[in-house]
Amino acid sequence: MHPMNIEPTLPxxxxxxxxxxxxxxxxxxxxxxxxxxxxxIAREAGVSKATLYNYFPDKRILFIEVAKAECCRQExxxxxxxxxxxxxxxxxxxxxxxxxRLILSPFGRNVFKICVAESDRFxxxxxxxxxxxxxxxxxxxxxxxxxxxxxxELLIDDTDLAADQFAxxxxxxxxxxxxxxxxxxxxxxxxxxxxxxxxxxxxxxxGAAK
Amino acid sequence: MHPMNIEPTLPxxxxxxxxxxxxxxxxxxxxxxxxxxxxxIAREAGVSKATLYNYFPDKRILFIEVAKAECCRQExxxxxxxxxxxxxxxxxxxxxxxxxRLILSPFGRNVFKICVAESDRFxxxxxxxxxxxxxxxxxxxxxxxxxxxxxxELLIDDTDLAADQFAxxxxxxxxxxxxxxxxxxxxxxxxxxxxxxxxxxxxxxxGAAK
DNA sequence: AAAAAACTGAACTGAACAGTTTATATTCGT
DNA sequence: ACGAATATAAACTGTTCAGTTCAGTTTTTT
Numbered sequence: 001m002h003p004m005n006i007e008p009t010l011p012x013x014x015x016x017x018x019x020x021x022x023x024x025x026x027x028x029x030x031x032x033x034x035x036x037x038x039x040x041i042a043r044e045a046g047v048s049k050a051t052l053y054n055y056f057p058d059k060r061i062l063f064i065e066v067a068k069a070e071c072c073r074q075e076x077x078x079x080x081x082x083x084x085x086x087x088x089x090x091x092x093x094x095x096x097x098x099x100x101r102l103i104l105s106p107f108g109r110n111v112f113k114i115c116v117a118e119s120d121r122f123x124x125x126x127x128x129x130x131x132x133x134x135x136x137x138x139x140x141x142x143x144x145x146x147x148x149x150x151x152x153e154l155l156i157d158d159t160d161l162a163a164d165q166f167a168x169x170x171x172x173x174x175x176x177x178x179x180x181x182x183x184x185x186x187x188x189x190x191x192x193x194x195x196x197x198x199x200x201x202x203x204x205x206x207g208a209a210k
Numbered sequence: 211m212h213p214m215n216i217e218p219t220l221p222x223x224x225x226x227x228x229x230x231x232x233x234x235x236x237x238x239x240x241x242x243x244x245x246x247x248x249x250x251i252a253r254e255a256g257v258s259k260a261t262l263y264n265y266f267p268d269k270r271i272l273f274i275e276v277a278k279a280e281c282c283r284q285e286x287x288x289x290x291x292x293x294x295x296x297x298x299x300x301x302x303x304x305x306x307x308x309x310x311r312l313i314l315s316p317f318g319r320n321v322f323k324i325c326v327a328e329s330d331r332f333x334x335x336x337x338x339x340x341x342x343x344x345x346x347x348x349x350x351x352x353x354x355x356x357x358x359x360x361x362x363e364l365l366i367d368d369t370d371l372a373a374d375q376f377a378x379x380x381x382x383x384x385x386x387x388x389x390x391x392x393x394x395x396x397x398x399x400x401x402x403x404x405x406x407x408x409x410x411x412x413x414x415x416x417g418a419a420k
Numbered sequence: 421a422a423a424a425a426a427c428t429g430a431a432c433t434g435a436a437c438a439g440t441t442t443a444t445a446t447t448c449g450t
Numbered sequence: 451a452c453g454a455a456t457a458t459a460a461a462c463t464g465t466t467c468a469g470t471t472c473a474g475t476t477t478t479t480t
Contacts, residue, residue, distance in 0.1 A: 013366035015477080032327075034244050038468060048428045049469085059468065079308040079447065106376035112389075117242075126390030134386060161407045164382040172374040176344060179322075180336030181329035197371045224456070225447085247437060258458045263439070427476070433467105439463085446457065 020052055024066050029110045033063055033118050060122075065127055070111060071132035072093045078136045079103060082144050088153050089203060090146065096195040097171050099137065104169065104186055109178055138163045155208040162206055169198035226388045229255045230262050234276045239320040240415075243273055243328050268277065277335055280321060281342035287312055292354050298363050299413060301354065306380050306405040309347065314396055319388055348373045365418040372416055381410035 023045025024177040027036045038059055042049045056062040082095045102108050111129065119126040141163040148154040156162045172194050233255025237246045247268055252259045266272040292305045310367040312318050321339065351373040358364040366372045382404050387393040 016427075037466085048430095050429085050471085051427055053469065054426080057469095072305055116323055116389050119389075123391055127392055130386070130390040130392060131218060152273060158403075158407065161403065164386075165407060165411055168378040168382045168385075169375055172371060172378045173321055174341060175378075176340070176374075179326050179329075180340040181333060182337055193368075193371065197368065199376055201411060201415040205411040226457075248439080249437075258460095259439085260441085260459085261457055264456080267439095269438070421480100423478105423480085425476105425478070428474085430472095432471075434470105435468090436466085438465085441454105441462075442460090445456080448453100448455080449456105450452090 013107075014055065016051055016117050017043070017055055019047055020055055020062075021066060021069065023047065024062050025069070028063060028066050029070075029107070029114070032114055033121065056142070064125075066095060067122070067128070070203050074111075074129065074133040075136060078133060078140070081137055082140050084144055084147060088148050088207065089199060091148075092166065092199045092202060095141070096166075096198050097191060099167065099170050100174070100191050100195060104174060104178060104191075106184075109184070112179075113194075127196050134167070137167065141166065149208075152208055154206050156206050162202075166198065169201055170194065172197065224265065225336060226255070226257050226261055227265055229257055230265055230272075231276060231279065233257065234272050235279070238273060238276050239280075239317070239324070242324055243269075243331065249370050253306065255292045274332070274335075277332070277338070279385075281338050284321075284339070284343040285346060291347055292350050294354055294357060298358050298417065299409060301358075302412060303405060305351070306376075306408045307401060308420070309377065310384070310401050310405060314384060314388060314401075316394075316402075319394070344377070347377065351376065359418075362418055364416050366416050372412075376408065376412050379411055380404065382407065 020041075023043075024036075024041050027041045027044050030036075031040070034193060036059075038049060039053065041062075042052050043053070052062070056065065081098050083091050086094070103112075115126050115129050138160075142159045145154055145156055145159045145162060174183075174186055174190065174194055178186075230251075233253075234246075234251050237251045237254050240246075241250070243250070248259060248262065251272075254261050255262070263273070264276065291308050296302075313322075325336050325339050334399050348370075352369045355364055355366055355369045355372060359366060384393075384396055384400065384404055388396075
């Protein structure tokens with residue numbers, strides 16, 4: 001039956017597909033696209049190169065598949081970032097720390113680095129990552145701002161800019177240090193200092209409480 | 211004379227040295243370290259490969275030389291970023307726009323991308339760039355804060371954090387879009403919106419004027 | 421247990437590329 | 451004008467790496 005089923009798609013079956021994706025994830029995240037060799041990936045996945053090429057016609061497509069999976073992962077990670085009903089000082093403080101811990105984690109660092117490094121080679125990549133991560137957080141923040149403004153707790157003219165400013169404030173000091181390879185682990189105290197500062201500065205500008 | 215002059219250093223003379231550096235700069239900034247082929251660089255410089263290798267023993271050393279020159283260039287660019295005597299709202303507004311235009315320029319973008327991409331391969335690179343650029347701006351900002359605090363115009367507890375926050379505020383919205391390849395040219399209006407927002411938020415927190 | 425599907429390892433191809441060599445040409449100091 | 455230094459084009463070496471091939475083994479299906 002199904003005479004039309006001669007599809008040119010990737011085989012979605014096979015015992016080792018998950019292994020291949022997992023190995024590719026590890027190696028791509030560690031070494032980037034150019035830095036990762038297919039032999040490395042096959043070894044890491046515990047799979048022969050022929051098997052790998054049976055699932056994915058070439059390295060680029062494997063990379064795109066991994067990137068898509070990482071975007072989905074991001075979406076999940078951003079879902080419960082903000083406690084929508086808490087008052088600003090609290091809700092923002094929690095959101096700041098969650099954002100920071102994601103951004104500063106080895107995972108966040110590697111994903112960002114790869115997006116930047118490969119955005120020429122894969123023009124879609126940056127946008128898709130942006131939409132599945134930062135843009136979603138921003139949308140959630142704006143939702144929260146609206147509610148808090150209705151409760152009279154915040155006073156914001158440009159909610160888009162306010163959300164972007166808050167996100168940037170959370171990167172103060174630490175993010176550049178991470179990107180330039182000056183520091184790659186951050187203590188709770190360092191994170192607390194920046195998170196507190198971000199909330200304080202944000203509230204000074206946008207807080208409505210007298 | 212000078213019997214000790216059999217030095218193993220690079221030839222600092224030669225008609226085409228400047229051409230080589232200029233070509234290398236163009237190609238490295240455009241394609242990164244891995245992406246740049248030595249043949250490309252030689253072609254871009256209008257020089258034979260043998261000549262290039264006569265000046266620089268290998269690709270890495272050529273890259274490092276170019277990177278150092280770029281750091282110097284950065285230092286100059288940061289020198290007159292702040293008008294030290296103007297009142298905060300003005301001085302910061304000018305500084306914000308200057309910083310933004312540097313960071314968002316093709317030059318700034320490429321330098322940042324390369325630092326991020328190659329910071330594993332060249333651990334010094336990120337730190338040197340940081341020290342010749344962002345760290346210098348930060349130091350200048352802190353100097354300015356001190357003076358403005360003495361004049362009673364600002365009130366800042368943690369001047370380091372304040373400087374970092376201001377720099378990050380200047381990146382709101384635009385910088386992520388640049389890095390993820392979503393947008394690469396920015397109108398005066400877009401820049402003005404973010405610069406004004408950065409100053410307003412900063413002054414709300416740290417301004418002393420009543 | 422037989423047939424089909426999935427997998428393996430190892431060897432291979434072809435292209436890209438860093439770096440070298442060589443034989444020749446250009447430029448510069450004197 | 452002559453020799454030394456500098457530059458050139460082109461071919462060459464050795465390596466790395468994506469992707470292929472294949473003869474044979476394991477796993478799954480029936």
